[in-house]
Amino acid sequence: MTHVLFVGQKPDTVDFSDPSLPPGFDAEKIQAGIDIAEKTMTERGWDGDICMIAPDDSGIATLAAQLARLDYDCVVIGGGLRIPPNGLLFFERVVNAIHQGAPKAAIAFNTRPQDTAEAVARWVGERHR
Known part of the structure; x- marks a missing residue:
């Protein structure tokens, strides 16, 4: 079975006043996208x-503990962790935690939670290592 991890920022911790985020973006919209991501990964037969x-x-x-649970084939990093410029240092910490905790996993990036499965599909089955 293909094991996938989608890591993102908790919706209730996002600074929605950040001008780099789309207008009208809120925690409910993020959660709805996360729910879709989870559903589409399951529909593809992945352990997401x-x-x-x-x-x-x-x-x-929390991320390090999750990565220690099993060997992931792909880890998707959500836009909330990588888009806001003021979050660059934390994004680097996330990438390095994944590199250390899941060195064999492909790392993918979505454009929004709803296309998480497509981000995984670019890497699962094809090993670009």
């Missing part, structure tokens, strides 16, 4: 885990 983290040390610890 969702790991929403806080943008702080506790988030990195």
Whole structure:
């Protein structure tokens, strides 16, 4: 079975006043997208885990613990962790935690939670390593 992890920022910790985020974006819209991501991964027959983290040390610890649970084939990093410019250092910490905790996993990026399965599909089955 293909094991996939979708890691993103907890919707209730997002700073929606950040001008780099789309207007009208809110926690409910993010959660709806996460729900779609989970559903589409299941529909494709993948064992998909969702790991929403806080943008702080506790988030990195949560991610590290999740990565230690099993060997993932692909880890998708959501836009909330990589798009806002003021989150660059935390994004780097996330990438390095994934690199350390899942060194064999492909790393993919979605454009929004709803296309998480498409991001995984680019890498699962084809190993671009």
